[in-house]
Amino acid sequence: MEWGPLTRQDARPLAELWAAIEAEDRTGDLYAVDDVAEQLAHHLIDLPEGTIAARDGDRVAAFGYLPVKQSVVDVHMMRLWGGVHPAYRRQGLGRRIVDWSVRAAPGLSAKAFPGVPLEVHLDVHEGSQGLAALAAGSGFAAARTFARMTRRLSGGLPPLRTPAGVSIVTWSPEVDEGARQVRNESFRDHWGSVPHTRESWRTIITGSRNFRPEATFAALAGERVVGVLITHFFDAQSAHLGERQAWIPIIGTLKEWRGKGVASALIAHALAAFTSQGYASAGLGVDTHNPTGAVSVYARAGFEIIKRSTSYALPIKPA
Structure with missing residues (x-):
């Protein structure tokens, strides 16, 4: 086994590794080659310092990917993203990657946010007992539970009711900055969330190959953006499902507009649009302890929990 950092030429073998992991673990995570190339x-991400891979010939047998956050509030929460091919498990590769992340994180964090408290986070899908044991054995503690929710778009869509004084418009460059500000303000009290900079918003959200502007909507009060629903489409995931699924990574409403039906109006509008655009289902992820009651809002719109995962956290002394 040869160890070293990832390079931009690893997009295809990494996509193949994700497909092998999904076939074994049923995580629901699949990425096209172009998705991996984007990452x-x-x-x-600092490829030389923030990634690691174990290679068996041309195959990537295991990898770790440790980006810095776009910004911080109180603590720099660095999420370790990675996996081990099912054919190479129980050989210590996962342990080596986790240990590497603990060593690499302080230096990476100090370059981006010197002196800021640091945590490394690791997501564990339900049923992944081996990874949960590895996390606990490495000193990580369960911190938060998240759920993946989906709903079919065939029949029974929620009624289109827009609050008085509010209009729903399709995304355009003119509402983009307002949408970013709504996302940042509405996620201020969400665990683990940090503000998007203009650069991270462009690259991760509206500049991603998966962004679908025609299926993204803003709620306006006059000319002010007070709510936003962002939609992405993952072709590899939809091919695996055998249907087109609209993925909603962000739904946000300004605090003073909560409880007035803005989020429900955005969801109803989006679901109707998804149906007319040929999607068969919609999905989203949510913190099960979300302080705004988002799980209930989504359940009323017909979404059901299909998978759960737990975020494990390890505080690390900064470099």
């Missing part, structure tokens, strides 16, 4: 070119 390898990301402005928040």
Whole structure:
């Protein structure tokens, strides 16, 4: 086994590794080659210092990917993203990657946010007992539970009711900055969330190959953006499902507009649009302890929990 950092030429073998992991673990995570290429070119990843891979010939048998955050509030929460091919498990590769992340994180964090408290986070899908044991054995503690929710778009869509004084418009460059500000303000009290900079918003959200502007909507009060629903489409995931699924990574409403039906109006509008655009289902992820009651809002719109995952956290002394 040869160890070293990832390069931009690893997009295809990494996509193949994700497909092998999904076939074994049923995580629901699948990425096209172009998705992986986008991640390898990301402005928040330092490929030489922030990635590691174990190679068996031309195959990537295991990898770790440790980007910095676009910003911090109180703690720099660095998420370790990675995996081990099912054919190479129980050989210590996962342990080596986790240990590497603990060593690499302080230096990476100090370059981006010197002196800021640091945590490394690791997501564990339900049923992944081996990874949960590895996390606990490495000193990580379960911190938060997240859920993946989906709903079919065939029949029974929620009624289109827009609050008085509010209009729903399709995304355009004119509402983009307002949408970013709504996302940042509405996620201020969400665990683990940090503000998007203009650069991270462009690269991760509206500049991603998966962004679908025609299926993204803003709620306006006059000319002010007070709510936003962002939609992405992952072709590899939809091919695996055998249907087109609209993925909603962001739904946000300004605090003073909560409880007035803005989020429900955005969801109803989006679901109707998804149906007319040929999608068969919609999906989203949510913190099960979300302080705004988002799980209930999504359940009323017909979404059901299909998978759960737990975020494990390890505080690390900064470099």
